[in-house]
Amino acid sequence: MLRMTKLADYGTVIMTAMARDPDAVHSASSIAAATGIAMPTVSKVLKVLTRGGVVVSLRGANGGYLLPRPPQRITLAQVIAAVDGPIGMTECSTLPGLCIQEAACAARANWLKVNRLIYEALQQVTMADMAGPTLRAVDISAIRARSISRQRVGAAPAARKTIDGAIDGGHA
Secondary structure, eight states: OOOOOHHHHHHHHHHHHHHTSTTSOBOHHHHHHHHOOOHHHHHHHHHHHHHTTSSEEEOSTTOEEEOSSOGGGOBHHHHHHHHHOSOOSSGGGTSTTSOTTGGGOSSHHHHHHHHHHHHHHHHHOBHHHHHSSSOOOOOHHHHHHHHHHHHHHTOOHHHHHHHHHHHHTTOO
16 A cells, blocks of 8 residues: 555645744644644654755744745645655666665656655645645646656756756666
8 A cells, every 4th residue: 555654644634734823934733733643743743844944944933933934836746745754666667776776676667756756746736726625636648748748758867967966866
């Protein structure tokens, strides 16, 4: 079964709660109350999200946590990566050299394609979408068409590196 970590799940729940009131400074206790997640877990996840750049921490009497940009500009992929690191179905697709079978693996190239499609689907979903009443459908056929189009015409090297780098550390 494909499943993200519990902390990444909590991260998306916390970010969704914050995205419902995107201009507010949120306290960890108010987030815990709104989400039903235990206060120590909320505090832990907020620290991770802050290190990952998808939340900003403010100190002081009026301190708390806020979104660094509008929720329409924070993607589910960014939140998951902030908590779990690079998004990938297999270890060899996130960091090269982790598998002794990597050089001769017949499945690696296909896993890279699968990882790219999953990443691109997660990039299409924003925290504004998550905070809304109903998530809009992710158009998998459009993702696939863009991926095929990129392969045919060849994306610019910098763009390919950005796309691949987020998925597999820059290895296509």
